[in-house]
Amino acid sequence: MREYQANNQAATEKIATELAKELKGGEFLALSGNLGAGKTVFVKALAKALGVKENITSPTFVLMKVYDISPLKSRQKTKAEGKFSKLDGGKVDKFVHIDCYRLSGQEDLFEIGLGDYLNYNNIIVAIEWADKLVNLPATAIKIHMELLGEDKRKISIA
Amino acid sequence: MKILAIESSCDETAIALLEGHGQILQLKKNAIYSQIDIHKKYGGVIPEVAARKHTETIIPLIDNTLGKSKLKNIDYVAVTSGPGLVTSLILGMATAKALAFANHLPLVSVNHLEGHIYSNWLSNSSLARNSQKYLPALILLVSGGHSELILMTSHGQYQILGQTLDDAAGEAYDKVAKLLHLGYPGGPIVSSLATEGNTQAYNFPRPMIDKENYDFSFSGLKTAVLYTLEKKKKISKKDIKDICASFQAALIEVLVKKTIKAAKVYKVKSIMLAGGVAANQVLKNTLLKQSREIGLPFFYPDLKYTGDNAAMIAVAAYYNVRFKNNNYILKDKNIFDLEPQANWRLGQNKSKI
Numbered sequence: 001m002r003e004y005q006a007n008n009q010a011a012t013e014k015i016a017t018e019l020a021k022e023l024k025g026g027e028f029l030a031l032s033g034n035l036g037a038g039k040t041v042f043v044k045a046l047a048k049a050l051g052v053k054e055n056i057t058s059p060t061f062v063l064m065k066v067y068d069i070s071p072l073k074s075r076q077k078t079k080a081e082g083k084f085s086k087l088d089g090g091k092v093d094k095f096v097h098i099d100c101y102r103l104s105g106q107e108d109l110f111e112i113g114l115g116d117y118l119n120y121n122n123i124i125v126a127i128e129w130a131d132k133l134v135n136l137p138a139t140a141i142k143i144h145m146e147l148l149g150e151d152k153r154k155i156s157i158a
Numbered sequence: 159m160k161i162l163a164i165e166s167s168c169d170e171t172a173i174a175l176l177e178g179h180g181q182i183l184q185l186k187k188n189a190i191y192s193q194i195d196i197h198k199k200y201g202g203v204i205p206e207v208a209a210r211k212h213t214e215t216i217i218p219l220i221d222n223t224l225g226k227s228k229l230k231n232i233d234y235v236a237v238t239s240g241p242g243l244v245t246s247l248i249l250g251m252a253t254a255k256a257l258a259f260a261n262h263l264p265l266v267s268v269n270h271l272e273g274h275i276y277s278n279w280l281s282n283s284s285l286a287r288n289s290q291k292y293l294p295a296l297i298l299l300v301s302g303g304h305s306e307l308i309l310m311t312s313h314g315q316y317q318i319l320g321q322t323l324d325d326a327a328g329e330a331y332d333k334v335a336k337l338l339h340l341g342y343p344g345g346p347i348v349s350s351l352a353t354e355g356n357t358q359a360y361n362f363p364r365p366m367i368d369k370e371n372y373d374f375s376f377s378g379l380k381t382a383v384l385y386t387l388e389k390k391k392k393i394s395k396k397d398i399k400d401i402c403a404s405f406q407a408a409l410i411e412v413l414v415k416k417t418i419k420a421a422k423v424y425k426v427k428s429i430m431l432a433g434g435v436a437a438n439q440v441l442k443n444t445l446l447k448q449s450r451e452i453g454l455p456f457f458y459p460d461l462k463y464t465g466d467n468a469a470m471i472a473v474a475a476y477y478n479v480r481f482k483n484n485n486y487i488l489k490d491k492n493i494f495d496l497e498p499q500a501n502w503r504l505g506q507n508k509s510k511i
Contacts, residue, residue: 044324056322106204150388
């Protein structure tokens with residue numbers, strides 16, 4: 001488990017961007033933390049670093065939004081930063097953003113219609129309020145966010 | 159022209175029967191089965207439960223709506239095919255497809271947001287009588303899932319000028335209600351408490367108010383409310399009312415300022431409000447006042463048409479047929495090509511349905 005303290009929004013975004021570089025496709029990110037803990041900020045930065053061009057908006061209402069990843073762009077981005085990314089193969093082409101905020105806490109992934117998107121190497125899934133789901137896959141990367149004080153947040157990644 | 163419309167994009171099952179002739183719209187039937195009491199006890203919508211409930215209610219609702227004449231005299235079947243919860247959309251769409259195909263009727267695929275826009279036509283007969291007089295129109299569409307500024311140049315022609323970059327306006331209400339432990343759904347509770355509070359007690363941010371675009375951002379406003387709560391040791395009833403009032407004032411100020419600015423820049427002939435948050439009285443009053451100041455007519459939907467309903471879907475279908483928006487009208491076997499589009503953006507030309 002890694003633990004970070006982010007003292008402002010830019011710091012949270014940086015942690016998300018770094019995490020994005022480690023992903024190679026097929027991962028499942030489970031985010032938890034209360035309202036205002038910074039989950040949406042984290043996911044927005046992560047998606048941007050992965051090469052999602054569209055602006056990420058809250059999927060609370062529709063539960064799930066699926067975005068295209070432009071592989072070329074993510075490649076250029078990481079090259080420009082002088083780093084080699086595992087995304088270089090350019091095979092990851094979809095980012096799925098889910099928000100379980102409105103769920104009651106009794107569903108599993110299949111009941112919310114996620115069955116179509118799990119365990120594909122070309123897809124990365126990020127779920128906010130993942131603690132409201134039962135039977136999360138053991139391979140899930142768990143990201144917990146906590147508000148420490150105005151603008152200060154603790155982020156743990158396991 | 160008689161249209162049977164079906165709407166099941168979230169947690170309401172709705173059926174309507176509309177008769178339209180030229181500039182006259184006559185709503186014959188408008189039935190809604192709301193699941194809100196079912197979902198209330200869970201504190202949110204459960205997609206599986208919503209889908210099952212749609213399955214149970216949709217056929218009896220249609221039977222009731224059509225009565226003895228069944229599908230005789232119906233010319234079109236219309237259905238919402240997005241945006242919405244995919245598991246809910248599927249139910250209404252499967253029903254509509256089967257009814258249309260089996261009875262050799264054309265099927266009109268309607269965007270849920272377009273339906274909300276047309277709730278204005280349902281509520282204001284002057285709009286139906288003389289649409290051209292009021293177009294182009296600037297529409298502020300605000301609900302639990304959307305906050306968009308839309309330029310409607312003519313029937314079926316839309317351009318999204320701006321939208322929320324994170325949370326929708328209605329969602330911000332819901333989340334503030336959650337932070338204050340007020341219950342679900344949050345909009346009506348927060349706005350009613352706000353009427354008794356001081357709008358200037360807290361100086362919440364007006365996100366993006368001076369930005370040179372028409373986008374919104376409400377996630378930070380919710381976080382500002384959270385910071386305020388964290389700093390307080392005890393929260394009195396008066397504090398709650400003041401927080402609700404100050405939060406609502408901030409949110410409405412941003413919505414209205416951007417709406418009026420866009421109306422001026424795009425030289426529209428009217429301003430319209432649509433979506434679930436159109437039920438908010440302070441928002442309506444503020445927009446009415448400021449529209450008057452710039453000499454523009456302001457339309458808003460009747461309270462009963464602000465929430466999800468099928469009547470608005472029928473009206474949108476009527477104008478799609480009348481103005482031959484053929485992309486969205488399917489016949490015979492093509493009916494089965496129609497699929498739910500959970501994230502269908504208004505004005506987005508679909509390459510194929």
